[in-house]
Amino acid sequence: MTCIIVDDEPPAIRILQKYVAQLPDITCVASTTKSIEALQLFQEHEPDVIFLDIQMPDLTGIQLSKLVKGKTKIVFTTAYAQFAVEGFELNAVDYLLKPIAFNRFIDAVEKVKNSLAIPHETTAKNITAPETDYFFIKTDGKNRFKKVMLNDILYLESIKNYVVLHVEGEQIVTYNTLKYFEENLPEHLFAKIHKSYIVALRKVTHTDTNEVWVQQQCLPLGDTHKVAFFEKINQKKL
Structure with a gap:
């Protein structure tokens, strides 16, 4: 457009x-x-x-x-x-x-x-292959893609039909749905905590009953996602 x-x-x-x-x-x-x-x-x-x-x-x-x-x-x-x-x-x-x-x-x-009536465009597929530690997403223009390292992702935020990837040092916007990333990101590394947020578990610094902190950012923890989220947290508990 x-x-x-x-x-x-x-x-x-x-x-x-x-x-x-x-x-x-x-x-x-x-x-x-x-x-x-x-x-x-x-x-x-x-x-x-x-x-x-x-x-x-x-x-x-x-x-x-x-x-x-x-x-x-x-x-x-x-x-x-x-x-x-x-x-x-x-x-x-x-x-x-x-x-x-x-x-x-x-x-x-x-x-x-x-x-x-512009159709929705999807991003690169198969980002959860076991050997993959990065993926490409479409960012701007017909053939412009951005390489994203899995380890650099802090959290993902859904805004309408866009997803903002908050990564170390920048924000990357792509025209897609949070559901797509929920289905394709490695389940053991990421968790959906709210209808609008997915967090990288390794970047979570602390939690509360209704909140999740990723570094200095406080994110809401939705009621429908609490059980599954804390199950993943308990798996990492000493």
């Missing part, structure tokens, strides 16, 4: 570019602070979606959106909530209120994907 970012404030553009760079199935092909130039970029790239600020000089985002034709979807971004109704009346896919949180941005991308 391709996108163009239009905002008269460069810092706002950089934030969205950073968000886009963390998601594997969307690429920013152009950005601009000028609404007139945005029209030219649209004609040149014909993107799947435009992230469009409403308060713009020359042409407002509302005016610009009326000139965008074809399959391109609109996601409005603005600091002013009063424009939301008008934005949705123009059939915008979503409306992001600044400052935009990453989770909220992911929601908007998912809505765009659903409106475009």
